[in-house]
Amino acid sequence: MENLRPNSANPKADLNYRRKKNAEEMRYQVVSFALMIFLTLIAFAVVHFEGFSHWFVAPFIMLLAVVQVIFQLYYFMHMSHKGHETPQLFLFSGLSVALITVLTFVTITWI
Amino acid sequence: MASVQEKFTEMTWPSSPEKATLEAKNKFLGFWFFLGGETVLFGSLFATYLALKDKVPDSSHPLAKDLYSMDLTFAATMLLLTSSLTSVYAMYHMKNFNFQRMQAWLLITVLLGAAFLGLEIYEFNHYVHEGHKFTSSAFGSAFYSLVGFHGGHVAFGLLWILSLMVRNAKRGLDLYNAPKFYVASLYWHFIDVVWVFIFTVVYLMGMVG
């Protein structure tokens, strides 16, 4: 959207507006970074604690990883922005091929 | 469409320089496609690792839970995650047409990445002394291939960002190099994404057994 916004009559105002928007986005980035660090800490803590069973830990930290990666993709890599429909489609297609591969290798490679 | 050689000021700098020209749009999209392919590449390596995890010739070889250390992995993770944020800062300044600050943040990113790589080399060296080698077991081959491929990506990313910084140090930002900086930072984030899965699947799950 911002790309299409025509420069307004007052370029200074336009610049200020953009600056403000960029700074605002940067704040979101910092917040998501804090969340990512937080999720990482939880994952390490859960493993460090050693009290939980393997069956809880493995899926739980996988879930944390997935959430964290979503932050990376959508905020750091701007996939939440407009104009990322095709990248999304292809990234997720790649991801599904990768997932099927992993699933196969943990189930039917050892005979 | 703006011309690539045009000189810009803060005022005239477009708000999405990474997509301001057709060349830039192509680069942007092509790079995302490439990342889609990379996802499959790393997926295959992860799959191979999982199939061969702890598959060793005999019991004298160390297994995952004997090897991995939490401190080292944690330090490496923090370094790489932080470097992801610093490259976001660099792109923030790129969008604000502040070349000096962008270069500064990129430099911090590079330093963090180099520190990560240093840790990884130290780690590998340590494992080799424990008897966990690339050539000693299928487990070793799979581990070093997956983590090493990622390490290779980090090294390549460092070289890439550094050469962009050096090449453009004198001429500042324009629409010819802004997309290059942008895709390099995308690449850097992608490396981080892969690492998130590596520390979770390889290290943390390896420690749980």
Added chain:
Amino acid sequence: MSTYAHKKGFGATIWDYLTTVDHKKIGILYLMAGGFFFLVGGLEALFIRVQLAVPNNDFVSAGLYNEILTMHGTTMIFLAAMPLIFAFMNAAVPLQIGARDVAFPFLNSLGFWLFFFGGVFLNCSWFLGGAPDAGWTSYASLTMEAHTHGVDFYILGLQISGIGTLIGGINFLVTIVNMRAPGMTYMRMPLFTWSSFVTSALILFAFPALTVGLFLLMFDRLFGANFFDVAAGGNTIIWEHLFWIFGHPEVYILILPAFGIFSEIFATFSRKRLFGYSSMVFATVLIGFLGFMVWAHHMFTVGMGPIANAIFAVATMAIAVPTGIKIFNWLFTMWGGNIKFTTPMLYAVAFIPSFVAGGVTGIMNAVAAADYQYHDSYFVVAHFHYVIVGGVVLALLAGTHYYWPKMFGTLLNETLGKITFWLFLIGFHLTFFIQHFLGLMGMPRRVFTYLPNQGWETGNLISSIGAFFMGIAVIILLINVVMTQVKNVRVGNDPWGDGRSLEWAIPSPPPFYNFKQLPLVRGLDPFWIEKMEGKTEMTPAEPLGDIHMPNPSFLPVTISFGLFVAAFGALYHVDGKDWALPVLFVGMGITLISMLLRSVKDDHGFHIHKEDFENEDKGGRA
């Protein structure tokens, strides 16, 4: 080839092709290189059939036979079929979407040269101690046993050309997404463009699996890793999975563009809009999608267990549905049409029964429990030759005749074309139909000979005779090409008279900038729409202006050549040869320095100014 090149003298023409970044010339390069490898692979096929013509034959030895059979498969898939498809994609897709160029002209050229040097490297094995001999699938347990360098040539050669293919795929994806002319929406794209798009996406997701597989094999064979060494905890089934995760989509990478070419031909020569265009697009995408879910049907006998076998069996059957949709849509494109049987149309028409035969045996193979009988027998050989020759090769031959005027500005001789067609079609069915029965009669595939009195003599003899029909057909095609070039009768924009898509609205061959003004697209089959309104060319979508063009570059050749050199170093390093490591470094050095040159030297291309058009209406280079 073009008149423009003739004026420049031989050396200059060569240099022009070595440095070109023009998609049309790269298309010609792909056609020539792919065509050459097609001849090599065909010769290997003839050797195979001579050896098997009679039992206990000793035309070639067992070891040499395995090399020939491996190289036949590898060459045909990677070095003939794929590049020929890339030839037509390069020649037609940018024109069909009304683009002046592809998205990454430099990478386009790099993709070609990587493929070319990879292919040359692979074939160098013939002269350097023996070709790979573990089949085109190179199953890990056998490749780990191989004691010659053949398999290493396979690994490194395919790795190099595979990178080229991947680059080509990304290039076409971006081109189709970003470079369409005004009005050319996704649902107005010609079906060949659509199938090129889906094929490129398949390349993007399938080739990384092959890359990883080849890396693992390379690490094992050249650097002492243990992925496939069972004693050290390795597992050879990993290779089978990785290979087929790539290998099955690969089949669709080949067949979808073939479907695309036939769709164009059916519509053109039936003088009718493609029946059920949107369901054709949908079916193409669906086939591409399902293509990733079914690879394990190549592994039914591996022992994955009944659950996995059943899932993959049913998933495989599902592919028949979109394929069936396509077959009926083609039939109904012809229905009510005004069909002209030109050479390309003959191929298209013959394709339907041939491919249906290959398709139904595909369904038979999907029946897991029965596949235990078909698997690795001549039945499978018959099946995949029916789809690949009956589908892909017929499409490539059809495409050669159909796009020849657009690529070279001359029409191939129709009489010779029809003779080629009949000989090839008869030869094809003669060769492969009988092989279904040989397989059912218990003949395993990839045998270098067979003992008498097993009931296989007649079938094999018939099959071998058929192969020679195909050989003669190809020779006549070559004669046709030479004759046409010598006569050099130039043709106009739309030599078939019934062209429907944008490529037929511009000269044959098109000027290097393709469209002086980008055309305005008003619907599916844009040129047809204009013709129906009595116009002879497209309405421009923009005023005449400067055109930005990329600079030619020699760097793609040096980048690829560097890898070619480095591969020799890597390969002979294992033998402890002193010169191997230096060669490896020199090769990598050439590549890296070329890449560095590319990245530090700004390349902004050049402009053709609109005044040049106004001065010289012909549109030569400024």
Added chain:
Amino acid sequence: MRKRLHKWRLISIFAILALALSGCGEPFLSTLTPAGEVAKKQYDLMILSTVIMVLVIIVVTVIFIYVIARFRRTKKNENSIPRQVEGNHKLEIIWTVIPILLLLVLAVPTVSYTFQLADVSPMKQKDKDGKTKDALVVNVRANLYWWEFEYPDLGIITSQDLFVPTDKKVYFNVKSSDVKHSFWIPAVGGKTDTNPEGENQFWLEFDSKGSEKVQNQFYGKCAELCGPSHAYMDFKVQTLSQDDFNQWTQDMKNLKKPAAVGDLAKEGEEIYNKSCIGCHANTANDARPEKARTAPNLANFGDRTRIAGILEHNEENLRKWLQDPEKVKPGNLMTGKYQKLDDHELDALTAYLMGLKLEQ
């Protein structure tokens, strides 16, 4: 053009007829002459799928022939422009739904048979001694160009010739000791790969009627490219009635260290003990571990029907094989493992080996 097309169709019909007349291949080798429950099930599936597919082919062919005959461009309609039809939803739904139904018809037996053919539960029921309760189990081990068949519950090992009782399910554990091979007895049932990293299990049944037709011998093949002599990696299956099979197992068990008869054979035995015994065993109860059994067991060599799996079983061929194995089976592992034998030694060894028979 039209005439030519007809001619071509006629030719292909004749070709198919000729094929049908030539039969379905040799009964000891062809999947089209099933001689066991597994092969019969697979044959049924072949027929079912073929019928469905022929149905599809007929529909396509009828439309195809009508279209290319009816809608040709002629001098008369050269310039006519046909109506540009976009599509037809009804038709499109029909040719989507009908194939789905047909595939369902095929999918149900496919899934069911796939599970039936994988049912090896009787193998897993062991008695106190660790022997299989009610099933005959054979361990098949594929090696570069030869097969070993071990009867773990009976303590017998044979090579190259597989002996099985008729009309009874026989269960197989298959694996490979080097590269991947594939175990296939076309007339009796589909193949199963022998992998280097683990065992595969499946079952076959050899019916007595089918066996009679082929004088109790089926051909077995290796179906996975495994090197130069892949084509020669044949084995034979000898079918016996249950009583004969019991007798055979007794004979094999009782087979003690063979005594060479005659001077020449005695001389041969010496050569055997010097040059061959490192790899080949000559008793059916070879106690060495698998890894040490690097060559075919020769206990009943004299009774085999083939030399090296491929040559007719006679002294001339045995000499030929012993003299230069590489010439007979390229890439085999026997070549170069022993010193060259002169004519006399060849005669002696041949005499000894031919004497290794059950009847003794």
